[in-house]
Amino acid sequence: MNYKISKFITNLIYKCTQQPINILIAELSTTGSLSRDQLWKYKTTKMYEQIRYLNRYNKVYKDIFTNLDIDLQKKNIDTEFYKLPITNKEYYHVNVHASYDDKTKTDMRSTSGTTGTPFVFPKDRVAACYMDAMMYNAYSWHGIGIGDKQARLWGRAINTKEKLIQSVKDLVLNRKRLSAFEMNENDCLKYYDKLMRFKPKYFYTYSNALYQFAVSLEKNNRDGKLLGVSIAICTGEVLFTHQREKIAEVFGCRVVNEYGSTENGIIAFECEHGKMHVMPTIHLEIENPDENGMGQIVVTELNSRMLPFMRYKNGDIGKLLIDKCACKRPFDIIEIHEGRIDDYIRCPDGRLVYDAILAYTLKGYAIQFKAYQESLTRLRIQLIPNEGYDKKAETRLKKTLARYLGDEMEIYLLQVKEIPHEKSGKFRYFVSNL
Ligand SMILES: [Zn+2]
Numbered sequence: 325m326n327y328k329i330s331k332f333i334t335n336l337i338y339k340c341t342q343q344p345i346n347i348l349i350a351e352l353s354t355t356g357s358l359s360r361d362q363l364w365k366y367k368t369t370k371m372y373e374q375i376r377y378l379n380r381y382n383k384v385y386k387d388i389f390t391n392l393d394i395d396l397q398k399k400n401i402d403t404e405f406y407k408l409p410i411t412n413k414e415y416y417h418v419n420v421h422a423s424y425d426d427k428t429k430t431d432m433r434s435t436s437g438t439t440g441t442p443f444v445f446p447k448d449r450v451a452a453c454y455m456d457a458m459m460y461n462a463y464s465w466h467g468i469g470i471g472d473k474q475a476r477l478w479g480r481a482i483n484t485k486e487k488l489i490q491s492v493k494d495l496v497l498n499r500k501r502l503s504a505f506e507m508n509e510n511d512c513l514k515y516y517d518k519l520m521r522f523k524p525k526y527f528y529t530y531s532n533a534l535y536q537f538a539v540s541l542e543k544n545n546r547d548g549k550l551l552g553v554s555i556a557i558c559t560g561e562v563l564f565t566h567q568r569e570k571i572a573e574v575f576g577c578r579v580v581n582e583y584g585s586t587e588n589g590i591i592a593f594e595c596e597h598g599k600m601h602v603m604p605t606i607h608l609e610i611e612n613p614d615e616n617g618m619g620q621i622v623v624t625e626l627n628s629r630m631l632p633f634m635r636y637k638n639g640d641i642g643k644l645l646i647d648k649c650a651c652k653r654p655f656d657i658i659e660i661h662e663g664r665i666d667d668y669i670r671c672p673d674g675r676l677v678y679d680a681i682l683a684y685t686l687k688g689y690a691i692q693f694k695a696y697q698e699s700l701t702r703l704r705i706q707l708i709p710n711e712g713y714d715k716k717a718e719t720r721l722k723k724t725l726a727r728y729l730g731d732e733m734e735i736y737l738l739q740v741k742e743i744p745h746e747k748s749g750k751f752r753y754f755v756s757n758l
Contacts, residue, residue, distance in 0.1 A: 327473065352458055355655075429449045430446040430447065435587065450629065458590055465651075474498060475528070477537060479505065525554060534558060558571070558579060559581070568581075585638060589603075606626065618643045686721070689709065689721050693753060694707075706740045707737060
């Protein structure tokens, strides 16, 4: 599709759903030329609005503010803000059903369960629109606009209905989706042919998946540069230096790192000068930093309302740097340490299958799970089942997994009541002993 048509349809959808995307993009683009003090003022004004909104519409938060003696009238809300408790996913599981008086339009969203537990939460339209606007704004640093052709090396829905919705979305948004779950050499060559016809402007991809794609093309003497991709946006996991170099070499493109989540959208994004900047829609703190400044990342999404991600500890570790950047934007610079490192399941037939397949497949069956690859032919999965999980569901689940991992993989499903966390406190849903 021509990018102008996709841009037109996308803008029309925003208009019909009353989301002022272009106004928000304009607002966010002005933040790039603010001074550090002006940016802080912009952010604290947002914090103030968020707290006042919750005080008005949310009974649970009203009580929290009263108990903490938060001064809602005081203008220096930044000091009041740090009285608020640090939260996490479990905290919002409890508070998510808190009663709202407001009838703001809300959509439900869900993480794919990459930490082993799908997290379902409401996202009001304004917050969602800010997330999109921030994305387009950050992408524009690298010359990417609404409607530009995207090659998406990513997860693919498992069930038919979700697949259909995904296909329509991809068509409208001018994306070509290539399943990161099926990446043997034959698949990669097919993807190459598809992309030669599609001619994407940029990649949006899991870092590992694009690296694997690059290696496959090189091995099979395909010229990645002929695809004409100018930017590869890598996200979802740590982007290692050797991966970055290989991707840049094979595709002849610039490699850009994105750090974000389904909950909060983009948290930090790499600029033209290679620094990871914290987005103006996010206030980021580091909790209990060690002597090197590394600590737990705590995020406040400044425009969230229906589920206020305030001082939200997302499980990642990083540090704020005091460097200045040549791009002159006033945004903080961050270094992420051991973000979500994903892995591959090794199949008996020699294939490597991206472990996110487990999260996508088990989503409908389990509240939480953890999988262990004990040998090349044996995968043991502990799961806390959803309501309605029975023998039939178990058979269905095994069949779906066999489709991706091959019939030779023995899959053992074990129902449990609890799944312990790693010693580090982080949760990994896939552990390989190979
Ligand atoms: Zn910069």
